Amino acid sequence: MNIHQLPFKKTGYFSALICDYLDKKEKLDNFYGNFPDLDGFKQQLTLRKKSNLNVDSRKVLVSSLNKQYSNFKVTANTQTNIQSLLAENTFTITTGHQLNIFTGPLYFLYKIVSVINLTKQLKREFPENNFVPVYWMATEDHDFEEINYFNFKGQKVQWNRESSGAVGRLDLQGFDEISKQFGFELGNSENANYLKTLFEKAYVNHTNLTNATRYIVNELFGDNGLVIIDGDAIALKQQFAPIVKDELLNNTSFKEVSKTNKLLQEKYKIQVNPREINLFYLAEGLRERIIFEDSLFKINNTAIVFSEEEILEELNKHPEKFSPNVIMRPLYQETILPNLAYIGGGGEIAYWFQLKQYFKAVNTTFPILLLRNSVLMASSKQLKKLDKLDVSLQEIFAKQQDLINKKVKELSSFPIDFSQQKTFLNEQFKGLKQLAQETDASFIGAVNAQEKKQLNGLDKLEKRLLKAQKRKFNNELERITLIQNELFPNNSLEERSRNFSTYYLELGEELIPMLLKALNPLELKFTVIEY
Template sequence: MEQPVSHIPYGKTGYFNQLVIDFLAEHPNLRPFYKYSPVQPDFEAVINAKKAFPQQRDVLVAALQEQYKHLDITDNVRNNINSLLDQQTFTITTAHQPNIFTGYLYFVYKILQTIKLAGKLKTQYPQYNFVPVYYMGSEDADLDELGHVYIDGKTITWPTDQEGAVGRMQPEGFEELIGKVKDALGYGPYAEELIELLKRAYLGHKNIQEATLYLVNELFGRYGLVVLVPDNPKLKKLFIPVMKDELFKQQSYRIVNETIEALSKHHKVQANPREINLFYLTETSRERIVQVGDIWKVLHLPVEFTADDLEKELEEHPEKFSPNVILRGMLQETILPNIAFIGGGGEIAYWLELQSLFDHYRVPFPVLILRNSFLLTDANSRERLQKLGLSVTDLFEDTEELVNRFVQEHTNAALVLKDEYAAVEKLFDDLVLKAREIDVTLEASVAAERTRAVKSIGKLEHKFLKAEKKKFGWQTEQIRNLKIRLFPANSLQERKENFMPWYVQQGPAFFDMLLENLDPLSDQFGIINQQ
C-alpha cells in the first residue's frame, strides 16, 4: 500500500543551499550562531528565558482586541488572545509579508506548522498554553515580490503605481484581479466559495493588511491562529528604547557586522546592516533614515530632524518608524511572549546574524525552526511515473540528465563509448612511445591529435544519444511534462504555486490533510501523495 508521506534529505533535493543543510545538521561552523537545536530544541530552557523577560502582555492583548474588533472570530482565536494575559502562555510565531492572495504555497505550510507545533507543545507541557501566531510583515515595500500570484502556469500581477508599505496600500483594481484568478482556477467544488471569500477580503477592506488579516482569519481561525499586525502605535511604543538607541548610538551596525565577519568565513551572508536600520513611514512611502552631521534626514522626502525633534517624533509617533530586516525580529520578540520562530532558509540565514544583537539588548533569542517543505503529488502523475519505471524522487534530478539516464538505462544500443575511449587512449599511448623514438618534439603533435580524437568520440556519443532519444520520444516527453507539472518553472512547487488550485478541489480538508501529515520539527523534505 502507498504511504501518504515519504521523505528525502534536504541535501539530496538539489534545491537547498549548504547553510540550510548545515543548520539542520548543527554543523560546528554554524552552531555558535543559534542558541537551540532546530530539531530537538530544549523548550524548557527557552520558556524559562522568556519567563525572565519583562513582558507587557496587557498592551499586546489590547492591540489584538482592537485589531480584531470588526471581525467575526472563533472561540479558539478569542480564547487564545485572552490567554496571552496569562504568564504561563507563550507563542509560536511565523512571519510573512501580506502577499496578494497569500502568495506562495509555502505560506500555508508555515502557518500550519506553527499551529501543529503549538498543539504538540501543549500536549508535551500541559502546564503552559501555546498560541500560534502569524506576524504580518505589512511594512514591507517590495511590491515586485508581493504583488503577483502564480496559478497553473499563469502569473497574475496587480497593476498599481502605489508606493510605500504594501500593507497600507489600497486594494484598487482587485475586482478585475479576482476575475483573472477565477478564470485561472476554473471549476472546482469550492471555487465559488473561495472567490466570494476573496471578494469579501479585498473589496471589503480599506487596505492590504486589513484584507490579509480578514483572509487569513477566515482560512485559519478555526485552528486558533492569531494574526498580529505590528503596524500599531501601541506595539511600536514597546520598542522605543531599542529604536532610540538605534537612532542615536547605532549599535546594531557594529554588532551585526562583527557576527557577519565570523559567519561569512563559511557561508554567504543574507542581509547587511546599515548605519541606521530603521525606515520612516508615511501613508505612501517607506524611506531610509540617515544621519548627516547633527541632522537626521529621511531619504527622498523633505523631512529632517535635529536630535531633540527626532526624539520627540519617536515618543509621539512610534508608528512612523519601521525596522528593517536587522531589527524586525527584535521587535517581534519584544512584543510577543515568543519561544520559537518558524522560517524559510532565507529567514533562518538572517536570524543567524542576530544572536549577539539580542544578547546586547537582553532580549531572549527564540528557537529557530526551518519551515516544512513538501512536494504534493497526484495519483495521475504517480501512475505515469510507475509506467516509466521512475520514482518521484527521480524528478529532483535535472530534467536533461534524467532523460539521458532514462534512455541509457532502457536502450539496447551501446550509447556510452567506454571501450572506444579506452581503445583510442591505448592507441595514442603507443603513438607517444613511437614519437619519442623518432623525434621528441613530435609528442606535442600526438597530444593535439589525441585531444581531437577524444572530442570526435564525444561528438559521436552525443549524436548516438540524440538519435536514440527519438526512439524514446513519448517516454522523454512524459518525463518533461511530469517535471513541468510537479516542478513549475524548474522550481520547487511551493516556491511558485499558490494554495488555491488545491483548495478549489478540496476546500478546508486540504489544510486538515497537510496538518495531519506535517512534522513541525522535521529535518527532511516531505513528499505527500494525494489521491
C-alpha cells in the same frame, strides 16, 4: 492520502547552509542557539523563562491584538489564545510573510500549518505551558511588485496600481474588476463559489490590504487558534523604542551583523547586508531609509531632516513612524512576543543566522530557527505514471536534462558512457608524456594538445550517441517530461509559484485538514502528499 518523505538535501532545492544546519555541522554552531528538536525546545523554554516578557508588556500585547481584531469575527480558539498571552507560562511560535494577494504561493499555507502543528506538539510534550501559533503580517513592507499578484492556471492574477509607502496601508481600489476576472476563471463549482466569496469579502469589503489579508487568513486558519499580528501599531512600537534609540545613536546592528557576516561569508552566501542605520521613516504614502549624514538624520528622497535631539523627540512622540528593515524586524518581533521559535523558508532562516550576535549585544533571547515544511502535492494517478515509467520520487526532483539523460542511459541496451575509453586514453598518454620528457620537452605541448583533442572527440561521440538514443526513446521521454512539468511548473518547486486556489478547486474544505494531518514540522524532511 499517503505521505512520502525525503531529506531536504536530496531534493537539490535547498542551499548548502540549510543542509549543513539540518545536519548539525559544527561550523554553524556559533550562528544559532538551540536546535529545533524536543530537547532544544526544553532548553529554550528554560532560557525564555529567564528573560520572559513582563506583565505590563503582555498586557500591551493582548490589548493591541484585541484592538486589531475588533472589527473581525474572532473564533473561540483564537480568542482563548490571545487571552492566554497574559499568563507567564504562555509562549508563541511565530512565522511571518508578506501580504501577497490571496496568500500568494502555496508555501504561505505550509508556514502557517507548520506553526499550528508545532504548537500542538509542544503542548503534548510540555503540558504545563501554553503555546500560541502566530502569523506576523509584513504590513510595513514596501515591495509592492513582490506581492501584487498570484498565479492561477499558469496565468498571473495581478493588481495594477501606483504604490508608495507601507503596502498594508494601501486602499483596495481596482479589486472589483480583479474579482470579476478571477471569478470567471474559477468557474461555477461549489469550491469555486467559496473561493469567489472569500476573495470578494476580503478585497471588496475591506478598506486596506492589512484588513483584507487578516480576513482571509482568519477565515482559513481561525478555527485552529491562529493569532494574526500587525506590527504597525503605536503601542507595540513603544515597546521597541529603546532598541530604535540605540540603533539611531550607536548603529549596533550594523556593527554586530558586519562582524558576523565576515565569519559567515567564508563558507556561505550572505543573504542581506546591513546599513549603518537599519530603520525606515514611516508616514502616509512614505517609507524611506533614515540616513545619518553631516551630523544630521535625513530621510532618503525627501527634504525631511532632523538633528539628534529632534529625531529622539520624534521617536518619543511618534514611535510608530520608525519602521525596522529586514535586519531589525526579527528583533522587533522577539521584543514584543514571548517567542520560542521562528519558522521560515530557507532564505529567511539564512538571514537569521546573521543576527545571533546582534541579539546578544542588545540582550535579547535568540529564538530557535525551524525550516518550514515543504510540500509537493501529487495525485495517485501521477505517482502511478511515474512508477510505470520507472522514475522514483527522488529522481523526479532532478534537473530535467539530468533526468532525461539518466533515463536514456537506463533504457539503452548498451552503455552510453565512454568513461572507460577515456580512462584508457589517459593511461596511453601518460606513457607518451613520459617519453616526451625523456627525449624533447618541447614535444609535451603537442602531446597534451593531442590528448585534449581525442578526449573532446570522445565527448562528441558520446553526445551524438545519447542524442540518437533520445530519438529512439522519444515517447517515454516525453511522458517523463510531461509529468515532471506538471509537478514542477517552470522547473521549480510548485510551492513557490502555485496558489492554494489550484488545489482548493479540487479538494475544497478537505485541503487544510489534509495539510494539518500530513505535516510534522520537527521531522525536518521534504514531504510529498499523495492525494
